[in-house]
Amino acid sequence: MALTTASLSFGQFKVPKLSEMKDKMTQKGSATPTAAPATSQPATASNAMPASSPAPASAPASAKEQTFTPLAAGPMKGGYPGQGIELTMCEKGAKEGQWDVACVKPARTFQYKGSVTNVFGTLRFTPPLTNNSTRLKVIVYKKDVMDEYREITFNTGGRTAAVGFTKGPGLYVVKVVDQYDSDKVFLTDQFVVAPDTVGDRATDNVKSGIGKLMICSEIDDNWKCVNEATTWDSKKPFNLYVRLPQAISGLVAGWAIFKQNADGTDGNMEYDLLQGTQGRAAYWATTNGNYLKPGKYTVYSIAWPNRTSSGNFKEYFAKMTLTVR
Numbered sequence: 001m002a003l004t005t006a007s008l009s010f011g012q013f014k015v016p017k018l019s020e021m022k023d024k025m026t027q028k029g030s031a032t033p034t035a036a037p038a039t040s041q042p043a044t045a046s047n048a049m050p051a052s053s054p055a056p057a058s059a060p061a062s063a064k065e066q067t068f069t070p071l072a073a074g075p076m077k078g079g080y081p082g083q084g085i086e087l088t089m090c091e092k093g094a095k096e097g098q099w100d101v102a103c104v105k106p107a108r109t110f111q112y113k114g115s116v117t118n119v120f121g122t123l124r125f126t127p128p129l130t131n132n133s134t135r136l137k138v139i140v141y142k143k144d145v146m147d148e149y150r151e152i153t154f155n156t157g158g159r160t161a162a163v164g165f166t167k168g169p170g171l172y173v174v175k176v177v178d179q180y181d182s183d184k185v186f187l188t189d190q191f192v193v194a195p196d197t198v199g200d201r202a203t204d205n206v207k208s209g210i211g212k213l214m215i216c217s218e219i220d221d222n223w224k225c226v227n228e229a230t231t232w233d234s235k236k237p238f239n240l241y242v243r244l245p246q247a248i249s250g251l252v253a254g255w256a257i258f259k260q261n262a263d264g265t266d267g268n269m270e271y272d273l274l275q276g277t278q279g280r281a282a283y284w285a286t287t288n289g290n291y292l293k294p295g296k297y298t299v300y301s302i303a304w305p306n307r308t309s310s311g312n313f314k315e316y317f318a319k320m321t322l323t324v325r
Contacts, residue, residue, distance in 0.1 A: 071108035078187030129158030211318035237289030266311025
């Protein structure tokens with residue numbers, strides 16, 4: 001079956017039969033994580049990442065536990081004698097070569113988006129940076145503690161630079177300072193990231209559990225689940241099929257299957273299967289025909305880096321209980 005639609009493209013790794021798979025996972029760290037999105041894209045002035053990347057933001061508290069005051073949008077100007085700087089915070093990253101153009105949508109209030117870069121800034125230098133200019137860096141503080149920084153490195157014609165950050169909910173202070181003397185501050189601004197309204201995420205900013213997972217004998221050319229059921233004959237092959245209400249960016253997805261304990265929680269991992277999407281897709285499926293021994297199982301469609309051998313996931317596209325007789 002060619003797994004394509006008129007509007008969405010889909011690519012599938014050949015998935016072996018479940019009966020031939022081995023449990024290759026021992027811990028979450030064994031998975032190869034997906035690459036984080038670029039936090040800055042230099043053009044005429046570039047931004048170097050710090051020597052060691054900061055740890056990911058901790059899980060945000062619920063919206064009820066957070067105070068939140070939106071901040072008005074607009075550029076902030078500053079500088080030292082002979083070097084002017086203007087910082088404009090943006091909801092969307094500027095395109096390379098267009099940083100000298102004002103942000104399409106300036107902002108100082110942003111949404112938390114999980115692992116997605118959600119805070120951007122465009123810097124404009126007057127006059128342009130030269131070999132003789134002070135070397136600069138952008139530092140972000142949270143509760144008066146340095147949270148993260150970006151160095152601004154000179155390139156010929158350095159009129160502009162861009163920075164990007166992935167930030168959890170909270171109020172932040174951003175400063176442009178001398179790279180070698182952080183007490184020499186050229187510009188200070190603030191931004192706020194709103195409380196999390198999504199909660200557990202299947203991936204990026206996609207809410208966990210938004211999809212429908214189906215067990216089918218096959219998936220026809222019109223993407224219809226044939227003989228959909230939650231109870232299956234152990235002697236008959238089945239296929240896994242998930243549909244989401246929205247398309248997501250291409251990623252490495254997977255299926256994770258656990259034998260259920262008597263109380264319905266996940267017990268031993270039986271199998272995990274890897275499957276990839278190409279470009280944006282809202283549904284994907286296996287086509288090989290798979291088998292399970294009699295028992296009751298929890299089946300997940302999940303982003304590959306989120307799976308672990310312990311199960312009971314909170315971050316998944318969809319899940320269901322399958323009874324095999």
